[in-house]
Amino acid sequence: MPNYRVLVSGEGPWMEWEGRPQASGFKVLCHVWATDPAVAANLAAQVVRSAPALTAEVPGRHPNSAPVFIEEIDEAPPGESQEAVATFRFFPLSGDDDGRPRSFLER
Numbered sequence: 001m002p003n004y005r006v007l008v009s010g011e012g013p014w015m016e017w018e019g020r021p022q023a024s025g026f027k028v029l030c031h032v033w034a035t036d037p038a039v040a041a042n043l044a045a046q047v048v049r050s051a052p053a054l055t056a057e058v059p060g061r062h063p064n065s066a067p068v069f070i071e072e073i074d075e076a077p078p079g080e081s082q083e084a085v086a087t088f089r090f091f092p093l094s095g096d097d098d099g100r101p102r103s104f105l106e107r
Helices: 038-051
Strands: 003-017 020-033 068-075 088-094
Touching: 003 038, 003 088, 020 038, 038 068
Parallel strands: none
Antiparallel strands: 003 020, 003 068, 020 088
16 A cells, blocks of 8 residues: 655644734645545545644634645655654735645545
């Protein structure tokens, strides 16, 4: 069974950006073992939604129901570090170039 690396994005918590609270987005790379890319995309969405780094940042919300977006998916090359969920990168959601995916598959 192949190991897939999946770049996932979504809406994160409200955070202080430049001295004011703003909605944030996130991107994170994760690895999942799956039979094909479609199964890997669904597994990655579940893994990211339940990741402690995200659930701790989003108190009072239910990240398990929040939409996440699969931006890229491919088979991980042999020997690549296969961390289940890498470090989340949070960024403000504002303006035209806010880091949101331009093409994506919602899960």
